[in-house]
Amino acid sequence: MRLRPFSLGLTSPLETARGSIEQREGFVVAVDPESDGDSVSEAGVGEATPLPGWTESLSACEATLRGLQADRDDAGLADALARIDPGETPAARHGLALALADATARDAGRSLAEQLARDERLPAPADAVPVNATIGDGDPETTVAAAETAVAEGFGCLKLKVGSRALDADVERLRAVRRAVDDGVAIRADANGAWDRETAREAVERLASLGLAYLEQPLPADDVEGAAALRDRRQGGEVGADTDADTDPPVPIALDESVASRGVDAVLDAGAADAVVLKPMALGGPDRALAAAIRAREAGVEPVVTTTVDAVIARTAAVHVAAAIPDVAPCGLATGPLLDADLAPDPCPVSERAIAVPSGSGLAGDAFDGLR
Numbered sequence: 001m002r003l004r005p006f007s008l009g010l011t012s013p014l015e016t017a018r019g020s021i022e023q024r025e026g027f028v029v030a031v032d033p034e035s036d037g038d039s040v041s042e043a044g045v046g047e048a049t050p051l052p053g054w055t056e057s058l059s060a061c062e063a064t065l066r067g068l069q070a071d072r073d074d075a076g077l078a079d080a081l082a083r084i085d086p087g088e089t090p091a092a093r094h095g096l097a098l099a100l101a102d103a104t105a106r107d108a109g110r111s112l113a114e115q116l117a118r119d120e121r122l123p124a125p126a127d128a129v130p131v132n133a134t135i136g137d138g139d140p141e142t143t144v145a146a147a148e149t150a151v152a153e154g155f156g157c158l159k160l161k162v163g164s165r166a167l168d169a170d171v172e173r174l175r176a177v178r179r180a181v182d183d184g185v186a187i188r189a190d191a192n193g194a195w196d197r198e199t200a201r202e203a204v205e206r207l208a209s210l211g212l213a214y215l216e217q218p219l220p221a222d223d224v225e226g227a228a229a230l231r232d233r234r235q236g237g238e239v240g241a242d243t244d245a246d247t248d249p250p251v252p253i254a255l256d257e258s259v260a261s262r263g264v265d266a267v268l269d270a271g272a273a274d275a276v277v278l279k280p281m282a283l284g285g286p287d288r289a290l291a292a293a294i295r296a297r298e299a300g301v302e303p304v305v306t307t308t309v310d311a312v313i314a315r316t317a318a319v320h321v322a323a324a325i326p327d328v329a330p331c332g333l334a335t336g337p338l339l340d341a342d343l344a345p346d347p348c349p350v351s352e353r354a355i356a357v358p359s360g361s362g363l364a365g366d367a368f369d370g371l372r
């Protein structure tokens, strides 16, 4: 296993209710067939790009991967992978799991999506996945301009960051966007855990008339019970008399940070979400993200795959994960353009609100050979 550190800047910071994301640092993880005692005979490449808050720190990620390099005897990389705790160091596990899955898929002459779908006994993966545009927090004019630009670029689903301002201001921003774009454009709002229960309840009442596709992580990650209560109350007819919430359909609730911190099963068992936002980097790898998506589907909860604003290797892997989920809803995978530089040219550009899945073997045929 070889590690190559990298650091990439964002073109402009992504403003969220949990602070601004300005830079992404991580490791390219390459597995080298010559030095590997496993049956794998192709080289593979992965990426470990931790984002504290969703994953371990950069230093914990590095310590885990370097520790495995140092310890390694003839046990092989599959055993090394099994020694990484996905709850403690999900990004480290993602890096190695992806490198091994890429190598396995390449060895079999399959795309990563085909390999993942096979492991999970799913139908053949999709050729393309629908995506949403990602719009950070900003004043109403900037937000509307970004929404209009995204729609002009072809996006049919917009995800807007909320929760950094007073609720009144966010309601105004979202109303302004709703007015500015065609009715057919879906709008999602992501509060990144910013609200308390009272504010979240007020938000779902006041946002009901906007027909949001969903409200993501309205409450802090650990408040899974609060999210379940928000959904119950909303469906129980106990709605405020001063709103139109009794005539508008309820706002669906999506959970993201709760899935990363409490696990998908806790979220599903609590009945806390209509949709789950699955970040392979935060869940410990493409395999784990796909397994979570299948469990969500079985529970009647819609899975959505997104990145943590990863570099091109992990973004491409997330596209393969999404493609393996039959009829996946729009995913937050259009994050490449947020970076001002990347590890390699992007084999997954967005075109007409979708990303085509690379057709070569593994992640993207020979696209990442320079990094392997």
Ligand SMILES: O=C(O)CCC(=O)c1ccccc1C(=O)O
Residues within 6 Å of the ligand: 021, 051, 132, 133, 134, 159, 190, 192, 256, 277, 306, 307, 308, 309, 331, 332, 333, 335
């Ligand atoms: O889902 C998207 O559109 C892009 C990904 C995204 O918003 C995000 C990126 C980095 C960290 C957290 C989040 C998030 O969904 O909260």
Ligand SMILES: [Mg+2]
Residues within 6 Å of the ligand: 190, 192, 216, 217, 256, 257, 277
């Ligand atoms: Mg989110």
